Amino acid sequence: MRPELLRKSKASAPASEEELIKRLAPHVEAILDQLGVDRSDPNLQDTPRRVAAMFLEMFHGLKEGAEPSVTVFPNEERYSAMVMERDIPFYSMCAHHLVPFYGHAHIAYIPGKHIVGLSKIPRILEFYAKRPQIQERLTEQVADYLWQRLEPLGVMVVIEARHLCMEMRGVKKPGTLTVTSAIRGAFENAKVREEFLGFLNRSQKW
Structure with missing residues (x-):
């Protein structure tokens, strides 16, 4: 296989999806804050969490191992x-x-x-x-x-x-x-x- 641009993590128990969302959401908040976005807007109340969940969905190929398992x-x-x-x-x-x-x-x-x-x-x-x-x-x-x-x-x-x-x-x-x-x-x-x-x-x- 051609090399991937993936970071090799240390062996440890994989975090649950909920744990990953909790870790990612504050980083989304920080980006919005740096952009000067008013996060008190009702439409943005749960945006950091939604964005975090979206990234987990869009990048789910990263957590499935080195290659797909196909019979x-x-x-x-x-x-x-x-x-x-x-x-x-x-x-x-x-x-x-x-x-x-x-x-x-x-x-x-x-x-x-x-x-x-x-x-x-x-x-x-x-x-x-x-x-x-x-x-x-x-x-x-x-x-x-x-x-x-x-x-x-x-x-x-x-x-x-x-x-x-x-x-x-x-x-x-x-x-x-x-x-x-x-x-x-x-x-x-x-x-x-x-x-x-x-x-x-x-x-x-x-």
Whole structure:
């Protein structure tokens, strides 16, 4: 796996969610105070606690261990064509500004020794998205996980996302779409990539 920007904590009993909220909330209060916000406003009465709880939810991937636990199965049918899940929605938080970026991932692999349940692919994406993240690393982490765990013939991941750090601040360019990709194995072949892109560009006709 590619290195994470995570601090290694000393071995100790993990704090409960309520304990973490109590620890985080005063820091949110301090930020509001430094900004000159009037915390006596009724709308802000429980805001520090709500923000603390929100951060625990948005960053829940940090507390689930080094990597997601996903069961794989032997490819007994020797299926060797592409398996693709497209338009998987995700939400993450930019590591640079701690504001959201969000979009869709398109993930494909060509089975080798193993296959994985279809519901597990979005779970892998969710695990790596729920932490302070950058889109480039997220793309590589999903590809690396599938490549190493499934031992497939190939993996390709494409992520399309909008970044609120670009839309709300800085250059302020709403609607800008950032696209990243990661390629492993058989997808380095142009014809295999073209098949992926063909599936990706095909309009839905259900």
